Amino acid sequence: MRSRKPSARSPRSDHGPPRAGYLLGLDLGATKVAAIAVDGSGRPLAPPVYVRHANDGPTSVLRRVAQAARVSMPEGWSRPRAVGLSIAAQVDARTGLVHFAPNLRWRRVPAGARLARALGQPVRVVNDGRAGAYAEWRRGAGAGCDDVFVLMMGTGIGGSAVVGGRLLEGGTNAAGEVGHLPIVSGGRPCHCPGAGCFEAYVGGWGIASRARDAVRADPVAGRALVARAGSLRRLSAETVFAADRAGDPVAHRLVRETERYFRDGVVGVANAFNPSRFVIAGGLAAGHPAFVRIAARSIRDRCQPPAARAIVRPARFGPLAPAIGAALYAATPSR
Amino acid sequence: MRSRKPSARSPRSDHGPPRAGYLLGLDLGATKVAAIAVDGSGRPLAPPVYVRHANDGPTSVLRRVAQAARVSMPEGWSRPRAVGLSIAAQVDARTGLVHFAPNLRWRRVPAGARLARALGQPVRVVNDGRAGAYAEWRRGAGAGCDDVFVLMMGTGIGGSAVVGGRLLEGGTNAAGEVGHLPIVSGGRPCHCPGAGCFEAYVGGWGIASRARDAVRADPVAGRALVARAGSLRRLSAETVFAADRAGDPVAHRLVRETERYFRDGVVGVANAFNPSRFVIAGGLAAGHPAFVRIAARSIRDRCQPPAARAIVRPARFGPLAPAIGAALYAATPSR
Numbered sequence: 001m002r003s004r005k006p007s008a009r010s011p012r013s014d015h016g017p018p019r020a021g022y023l024l025g026l027d028l029g030a031t032k033v034a035a036i037a038v039d040g041s042g043r044p045l046a047p048p049v050y051v052r053h054a055n056d057g058p059t060s061v062l063r064r065v066a067q068a069a070r071v072s073m074p075e076g077w078s079r080p081r082a083v084g085l086s087i088a089a090q091v092d093a094r095t096g097l098v099h100f101a102p103n104l105r106w107r108r109v110p111a112g113a114r115l116a117r118a119l120g121q122p123v124r125v126v127n128d129g130r131a132g133a134y135a136e137w138r139r140g141a142g143a144g145c146d147d148v149f150v151l152m153m154g155t156g157i158g159g160s161a162v163v164g165g166r167l168l169e170g171g172t173n174a175a176g177e178v179g180h181l182p183i184v185s186g187g188r189p190c191h192c193p194g195a196g197c198f199e200a201y202v203g204g205w206g207i208a209s210r211a212r213d214a215v216r217a218d219p220v221a222g223r224a225l226v227a228r229a230g231s232l233r234r235l236s237a238e239t240v241f242a243a244d245r246a247g248d249p250v251a252h253r254l255v256r257e258t259e260r261y262f263r264d265g266v267v268g269v270a271n272a273f274n275p276s277r278f279v280i281a282g283g284l285a286a287g288h289p290a291f292v293r294i295a296a297r298s299i300r301d302r303c304q305p306p307a308a309r310a311i312v313r314p315a316r317f318g319p320l321a322p323a324i325g326a327a328l329y330a331a332t333p334s335r
Numbered sequence: 336m337r338s339r340k341p342s343a344r345s346p347r348s349d350h351g352p353p354r355a356g357y358l359l360g361l362d363l364g365a366t367k368v369a370a371i372a373v374d375g376s377g378r379p380l381a382p383p384v385y386v387r388h389a390n391d392g393p394t395s396v397l398r399r400v401a402q403a404a405r406v407s408m409p410e411g412w413s414r415p416r417a418v419g420l421s422i423a424a425q426v427d428a429r430t431g432l433v434h435f436a437p438n439l440r441w442r443r444v445p446a447g448a449r450l451a452r453a454l455g456q457p458v459r460v461v462n463d464g465r466a467g468a469y470a471e472w473r474r475g476a477g478a479g480c481d482d483v484f485v486l487m488m489g490t491g492i493g494g495s496a497v498v499g500g501r502l503l504e505g506g507t508n509a510a511g512e513v514g515h516l517p518i519v520s521g522g523r524p525c526h527c528p529g530a531g532c533f534e535a536y537v538g539g540w541g542i543a544s545r546a547r548d549a550v551r552a553d554p555v556a557g558r559a560l561v562a563r564a565g566s567l568r569r570l571s572a573e574t575v576f577a578a579d580r581a582g583d584p585v586a587h588r589l590v591r592e593t594e595r596y597f598r599d600g601v602v603g604v605a606n607a608f609n610p611s612r613f614v615i616a617g618g619l620a621a622g623h624p625a626f627v628r629i630a631a632r633s634i635r636d637r638c639q640p641p642a643a644r645a646i647v648r649p650a651r652f653g654p655l656a657p658a659i660g661a662a663l664y665a666a667t668p669s670r
Contacts, residue, residue, distance in 0.1 A: 090641055100640075147506035163510055168498045170609025171482035174641035175498055180606040182599040185519045185536075192639040194602055201520075264517040267529055271515040272607055274505025304527040305435075306425055306509035 024080035025327030026069055027128060027320070028087045030055060030103035033065050034323045035072035037080065040331065042139040042317070042324045046074045058109045066118040083123045084326030085115060086131035090173050093329075096125040099173075124330040127173065128322040132281060132315075133160030134167060135325030138332075140316035141279040149275040150315070151178070151266070153282035153291070156191070157199035161273045178272075179203060183264040198268075201261035204284050207237035211254055221250050241288050255288075262291060263298040270299045270307045281315035289314070359415035360662030361404055362463065362655070363422045365390060365438035368400050369658050370407035372415065375666065377474040377652070377659045381409045393444045401453040418458045419661030420450060421466035425508055428664075431460040434508075459665040462508065463657040467616060467650075468495030469502060470660030473667075475651035476614040484610035485650070486513070486601070488617035488626070491526070492534035496608045511608075514538060518599040533600035537593055539619050542572035546589055557585050576623050590623075597626060598633040605634045605642045616650035624649070 022045055027034040036048040051068035053061045065085065073080065089101030096112015112125040126134070133142075133150035142148035146165040152158040157179030161168045168175040179199035180192050187196030191205070200206040212235055215222030225243050229235040240258075243251035270278060278295060285291045296312040303310070317324055357380055362369040371383040386403035388396045400420065408415065424436030431447015447460040461469070468477075468485035477483035481500040487493040492514030496503045503510040514534035515527050522531030526540070535541040547570055550557030560578050564570040575593075578586035605613060613630060620626050631647040638645070652659055 145506075147510075163498070163503045163505060164501065166499065166501070168503075170498060170641075171480075171611035172609060172641040172644060174606075174609040174639070175482075176607065177609065177639060177642065178607050180639050180642075181516060181603040182518055183520050185522075185596055185599045187520075192606075192637075193643075194606075194637040194639070196518075196599065261520055264520045264531065268516040268603070269607075271509075271527075271529075272511065272513050272604075274507060274509040274512065276506035302527075302529040304509070304512060304515050304529070306505075306507040307512065307515075308528075309507060 021081040022077065023327035023331050024069060024072065024083045025131075025320075025323035025325070025330075026065055026083070026085045027131070027323035027326065028061070028065055028085060028104075030088070033068040034320060035068040036320055036323050036327070037072055037074060037077075038324050038327050040328075042135055042328055044320070044324075046072070048072070048320060048323070055104060058104075058106055058111070058114070061104065062111065062114050062118065065115060069115075069119055079121060082327065082330035083115075083119060083121060084131070084328070084330030085111065085123055085125045086128040086322035086326035087111065087125060088128045091125050091127045091130075092173065093124070093126050093130070093169065096123065098125065124326070126326050126329050129158040129176070130160050130167060130169075131323070131325035131329060132317070132321035133162070133176075133279075133325065134329045135317050135321045136279050136281060136315055137162050137167065138328050139324075140321070141281075141313035142277045145275075145277040147274065147276045148279060149176075149269055149273050149277075149310075150279040150281055151269065151285075151295075153203070153280065153284040155204040155284075157203045157265070159269065161275070163273065163275075176273075178265065178269045181265060181268050183261060183268065198261070198265035202258055202265060204237040207240055207254065207258055208235055210257070211235050211237075211240050211251075214250055214254060218250070224248050225250050237284060238287060259290070259294050262294060263302065266295045266298050267302045270303050270310050274307050275310050278310045278312045279315055280312065281317075281321065283319065285314070286318065356416040357412065358662035358666050359404060359407065359418045360466075360655075360658035360660070360665075361400055361418070361420045362466070362658035362661065363396070363400055363420060363439075365423070368403040369655060370403040371655055371658050371662070372407055372409060372412075373659050373662050375663075377470055377663055379655070379659075381407070383407070383655060383658070390439060393439075393441055393446070393449070396439065397446065397449050397453065400450060404450075404454055414456060417662065417665035418450075418454060418456060419466070419663070419665030420446065420458055420460045421463045421657035421661035422446065422460060423463045426460050426462045426465075427508065428459070428461050428465070428504065431458065433460065459661070461661050461664050464493040464511070465495050465502060466658070466660035466664060467652070467656035468497070468511075468614075468660065469664045470652050470656045471614050471616060471650055472497050472502065473663050474659075475656070476616075476648040477612045480610075480612040482609065482611045483614060484511075484604055484608050484612075484645075485614040485616055486604065486620075488538070488615065488619040490539040490619075492538045492600070494604065496610070498608065498610075513600065513604050513607075516600060516603050518596060518603065533596070533603075536596035537600060539572040542575055542589065542593055543570055545592070546570050546572075546575050546586075549585055549589060553585070559583050560585050572619060573622060594625070594629050597629060598637065601630045601633050602637045605638050605645050609642050610645050613645045613647045614650055615647065616652075616656065618654065620649070621653065
């Protein structure tokens with residue numbers, strides 16, 4: 001991790017763009033690409049561009065990514081100073097090689113090199129969780145701190161740790177994957193080979209799965225919840241949170257239980273990584289703002305004393321955090 | 336964490352010791368000091384020296400530490416090249432300030448500066464868990480790896496993570512304290528403000544506490560276990576492991592349960608820190624070697640794929656690891 005290749009920078013443009021040195025961030029998901037031009041502080045310079053893709057293999061998908069990149073460069077502007085690509089994958093951030101992207105079903109795709117050829121300039125590739133965390137650390141809710149944990153709450157639960165002013169990678173680029181901390185010994189099966197994992201209880205899919213079990217256990221009590229979702233199969237974490245706000249008793253119980261499991265996970269993460277700033281990010285967190293308050297209280301009251309001082313903040317950047325973070329990451333000299 | 340003061344080195348001796356540039360490691364515990372002279376590879380150059388102290392405050396205890404240091408320098412040898420002090424405390428490794436040492440009941444003691452005055456040469460102070468991990472990483476079971484986790488199993492459970500070639504400190508020098516990962520949501524109370532913690536189940540005190548509960552729940556079945564310990568109060572983890580080896584059925588059940596909880600903790604640690612090498616250290620682990628095999632299998636079978644490749648090794652250094660690690664740490668230029 002220590003020695004990295006010289007920074008992937010584009011040569012300075014001769015004619016200069018209207019906004020000197022803007023950055024381009026791309027976020028490749030399972031169904032679409034988001035692209036956004038930002039300044040060095042991560043502020044968008046134009047509305048984001050979204051381009052759908054058919055998830056039909058690297059060649060076709062990377063062509064769509066390149067299209068998104070071109071479309072997102074404001075008309076009349078020259079090349080961006082740096083281009084970053086965020087992707088939900090195990091990535092070697094040094095080489096731009098995508099080891100494994102489960103949602104895209106890619107294995108060992110040199111995405112950085114291929115996109116660089118298509119765009120005619122270097123592209124840095126970074127895991128989407130890392131990218132989002134990087135945005136929060138450098139320009140968001142963790143700015144100014146050397147020890148930051150960014151918990152990413154969505155369908156699954158991920159995370160990234162900055163310790164001593166460095167974003168951790170780990171032996172196989174998976175450090176911070178706290179969604180797979182077992183919090184219930186012998187508990188619910190997870191999507192990973194383990195059981196009882198944090199995300200099997202508190203991730204979006206875990207909440208939905210627990211909700212379906214609750215309805216199956218008591219169909220009469222769960223009837224309103226299913227009606228709200230449309231069907232048992234479509235019962236989602238979002239439905240559960242909305243039903244709780246509307247006073248549904250089954251949803252109420254599920255959300256309180258979720259909050260209890262959330263406490264265990266947050267306390268474990270804060271004890272293990274000892275951040276000064278704890279950032280709660282991701283769509284699931286945005287949909288249930290109480291998570292921030294609960295995390296703050298749990299860390300203060302239940303962590304061991306040195307870890308109990310972490311300050312909790314909601315993320316600054318929303319769904320575009322990975323794209324913005326990839327752009328900022330690409331603009332940073334390699335470490 | 337990034338900028339540290341210039342290295343605390345002793346001036347080169349003019350007349351030169353019989354062993355040029357040996358290192359002196361000190362480990363201050365709640366009842367005694369261990370001192371050992373080692374070479375640059377951590378190999379002892381003389382038998383260790385143990386000096387008891389009365390735990391009667393910094394002045395008196397540090398005087399005993401200085402005595403231990405002097406006694407441990409082989410006769411006729413000159414000054415050591417570097418002196419390191421390991422201590423079970425929250426320590427600022429830059430300044431040698433002991434923030435809080437619960438067992439010694441010290442708060443804000445400038446142990447490094449005071450011992451340096453007594454010995455007439457600089458002393459680096461480091462947390463005992465960090466020191467032991469440092470020894471394993473640089474010269475022990477983790478040597479040659481950039482991503483190492485050292486799990487320290489004793490009365491409590493601690494740990495230290497090396498990620499990307501750097502020993503993590505964290506916001507308040509507590510990174511790696513994985514003994515306080517909740518693994519049983521709503522579980523047993525811990526010595527920390529939390530509950531359900533890894534060490535409340537698998538630490539020496541946690542095993543003893545679970546054993547006492549098992550005996551209380553079924554005194555007839557537990558009679559042999561109590562007899563072996565001498566009394567319920569003296570029932571320890573060591574007794575439980577020994578009774579299991581002797582075929583005691585209550586101990587057998589307790590040890591199998593302990594192993595199950597151990598799996599949860601180990602899997603969580605490996606998923607969160609993503610080490611390439613996972614080192615199992617500490618007296619409790621030494622007393623139950625099966626922990627190494629169980630950790631290896633759990634990581635392989637239950638971690639998420641990127642983390643599942645970690646290689647598990649027993650620690651190289653035994654109870655002297657903290658003293659040896661402090662010596663090696665003191666000899667390393669400050670980072």
